[in-house]
Amino acid sequence: MAEETATAAVLVRKEPDREVLEEAFQVKVDAETRIEPKDWMPDAYRKNLIRQMSQHAHSEVVGMLPEGNWLTRAPSLKRKAILMAKIQDEGGHGLYLYSAAETLGITRDQMYDQLLDGSAKYSSIFNYPTLNWADIGAIGWLVDGAAITNQIALCRCSYGPYARAMVKICKEESFHQRQGYDIMMVMAEGTAEQRRMAQDALNRWWWPALMMFGPHDAESAHTSQSMKWKIKRSSNDELRQKFIDATVPQAEYLGLTIPDDQLAWNAAEGKYDWGEIDWDEFRNVVNGNGLCNRERLETRRKAHEGGQWVREAALAYAEKRQQRAASAPEKKEI
Amino acid sequence: MNRPETDPHFEYLLRLGDSSLILGQRLAEWCGKAPILEEELALMNIGLDLIGQARLLLSHAGQVEGRGRDEDRLAFFRDVQEWRNLLLVEQENGDFAKTMARQFLFDTFQGLQYRELAASADSTLAEIAVKSLKEAEYHQRHSRNWMLRMGDGTEESHTRLQKALDELWGYVPELFEMDEVDQAMIAAGIGIDTNALRAEWDSRVREVLSEATLTVPDVGWAVSGSRKGQHTEHLGYLLAEMQFLPRAYPDARW
Ligand SMILES: [Fe+2]
Numbered sequence: 406m407a408e409e410t411a412t413a414a415v416l417v418r419k420e421p422d423r424e425v426l427e428e429a430f431q432v433k434v435d436a437e438t439r440i441e442p443k444d445w446m447p448d449a450y451r452k453n454l455i456r457q458m459s460q461h462a463h464s465e466v467v468g469m470l471p472e473g474n475w476l477t478r479a480p481s482l483k484r485k486a487i488l489m490a491k492i493q494d495e496g497g498h499g500l501y502l503y504s505a506a507e508t509l510g511i512t513r514d515q516m517y518d519q520l521l522d523g524s525a526k527y528s529s530i531f532n533y534p535t536l537n538w539a540d541i542g543a544i545g546w547l548v549d550g551a552a553i554t555n556q557i558a559l560c561r562c563s564y565g566p567y568a569r570a571m572v573k574i575c576k577e578e579s580f581h582q583r584q585g586y587d588i589m590m591v592m593a594e595g596t597a598e599q600r601r602m603a604q605d606a607l608n609r610w611w612w613p614a615l616m617m618f619g620p621h622d623a624e625s626a627h628t629s630q631s632m633k634w635k636i637k638r639s640s641n642d643e644l645r646q647k648f649i650d651a652t653v654p655q656a657e658y659l660g661l662t663i664p665d666d667q668l669a670w671n672a673a674e675g676k677y678d679w680g681e682i683d684w685d686e687f688r689n690v691v692n693g694n695g696l697c698n699r700e701r702l703e704t705r706r707k708a709h710e711g712g713q714w715v716r717e718a719a720l721a722y723a724e725k726r727q728q729r730a731a732s733a734p735e736k737k738e739i
Numbered sequence: 740m741n742r743p744e745t746d747p748h749f750e751y752l753l754r755l756g757d758s759s760l761i762l763g764q765r766l767a768e769w770c771g772k773a774p775i776l777e778e779e780l781a782l783m784n785i786g787l788d789l790i791g792q793a794r795l796l797l798s799h800a801g802q803v804e805g806r807g808r809d810e811d812r813l814a815f816f817r818d819v820q821e822w823r824n825l826l827l828v829e830q831e832n833g834d835f836a837k838t839m840a841r842q843f844l845f846d847t848f849q850g851l852q853y854r855e856l857a858a859s860a861d862s863t864l865a866e867i868a869v870k871s872l873k874e875a876e877y878h879q880r881h882s883r884n885w886m887l888r889m890g891d892g893t894e895e896s897h898t899r900l901q902k903a904l905d906e907l908w909g910y911v912p913e914l915f916e917m918d919e920v921d922q923a924m925i926a927a928g929i930g931i932d933t934n935a936l937r938a939e940w941d942s943r944v945r946e947v948l949s950e951a952t953l954t955v956p957d958v959g960w961a962v963s964g965s966r967k968g969q970h971t972e973h974l975g976y977l978l979a980e981m982q983f984l985p986r987a988y989p990d991a992r993w
């Protein structure tokens with residue numbers, strides 16, 4: 406009882422402090438001052454960022470898999486080299502984001518365990534299969550394209566390490582997008598079979614790409630608080646519209662048809678009108694019922710578990726070396 | 740039975756390019772499977788270097804041949820018996836120990852090879868060798884480090900790595916074989932005497948194995964034949980996968 410009272414007293418004394426801190430924090434955010442790792446921040450802000458940044462890192466790492474699916478079957482050596490470099494970039498983005506998230510007081514191992522045990526999410530787009538070579542083009546063009554649209558906004562995120570990571574990553578993503586579009590272009594101008602593959606890829610990736618921006622603003626659980634904290638700088642719907650407006654002319658240039666019969670230019674509003682996302686499908690895939698959900702996680706799990714002995718060996722060797730280094734100078738002194 | 744006349748210069752470049760390409764393709768198979776993310780990126784990076792070398796070497800080979808075959812024609816439209824890569828590099832990845840052992844044996848060889856080829860009378864080949872030597876040296880540092888970590892790591896890693904070396908050792912003598920193509924290229928100042936590199940390779944490899952507490956295998960078998968198009972069965976599957984698209988749609992450009 407006595408203890409409880411004491412704790413309560415502490416809490417009561419601390420309460421005004423936290424309010425003051427939170428107010429000062431919001432003033433900083435409103436003034437566009439970057440929040441840095443050692444600055445005070447509300448717990449919920451920290452948690453929200455850890456969730457978002459680790460999810461982003463996981464997406465990079467899982468995203469290597471659908472593209473890796475065509476690495477050994479790329480149709481020319483040049484394409485193989487480009488794809489290999491792209492996959493390497495994505496892994497690099499993952500590493501970079503994990504270490505940015507670590508500034509918030511979580512370790513990469515903890516985050517990775519959350520991915521492997523299914524408690525952390527990654528972008529649901531990577532649960533779709535890559536069935537023909539044009540899918541690699543469509544991923545670069547649409548998936549990296551959608552990612553850039555999101556990430557350009559994140560370059561102005563209030564959390565310094567995240568914002569800086571985004572600036573660096575965006576440069577590489579726009580490179581990926583151009584390379585993906587180039588694959589589509591060559592195929593769209595190619596043989597009848599290649600055009601069919603390109604159209605098929607667009608048919609399968611268009612809607613999932615739009616889903617990457619998340620639920621409509623009205624239904625988005627995290628949007629308003631994230632906007633207030635300037636973790637998010639534009640809403641899901643704004644970004645999605647921006648992506649559509651930029652991408653439709655690119656599809657037209659390829660001579661491909663976007664699989665949306667309600668798609669039409671709205672001259673009055675200067676934007677495209679478009680149909681509706683199948684949110685049942687979205688939820689279904691998020692909840693584990695995409696064609697590749699199990700494969701993606703299983704691949705990463707198998708690699709991790711199968712590599713346990715390698716990591717142990719590296720650790721054991723490092724320890725042995727350290728011991729030898731520690732004992733060597735002593736011997737010299739004698 | 741006589742093989743059709745082939746230009747030894749073309750044949751020589753093919754051997755170099757094919758080994759780089761097949762090993763690069765093997766490393767690509769590691770995507771999504773490596774024991775740690777940093778290592779996955781390293782394997783992609785090394786594979787990318789090797790594929791880059793292959794592109795230069797095969798393009799050059801195609802030009803020397805003068806029959807209009809470019810790097811992709813050579814990579815995607817030759818069947819098993821037209822391939823000239825070393826048997827060592829077509830061996831399956833196995834576990835990480837086997838992949839790294841294969842890599843270490845090859846990297847050490849390739850570094851020496853490029854060092855000598857940097858003085859080739861074929862100036863294009865010499866340029867490729869100079870550029871690739873830096874890559875091969877970096878690859879060798881990487882695979883050497885893993886030999887030490889695994890050899891002198893845990894009991895399990897030591898056992899796995901020793902087993903991998905034992906399984907691969909019989910493919911080593913082929914690295915240093917010489918035939919009439921090599922002799923013709925040495926005479927022309929284009930090629931090198933790989934036999935003369937054996938002692939240096941041996942001492943480098945033995946030094947690392949000993950530091951890694953590994954035993955130099957004594958396996959009592961050795962196979963070769965890649966120069967005559969005789970390969971292990973693994974190569975056919977690798978090619979089936981790699982060549983599928985261009986073969987399925989031969990009219991397409993990608
Ligand atoms: Fe990325």
Ligand SMILES: [Fe+2]
Binds near residue numbers: 549578581
């Ligand atoms: Fe990307």
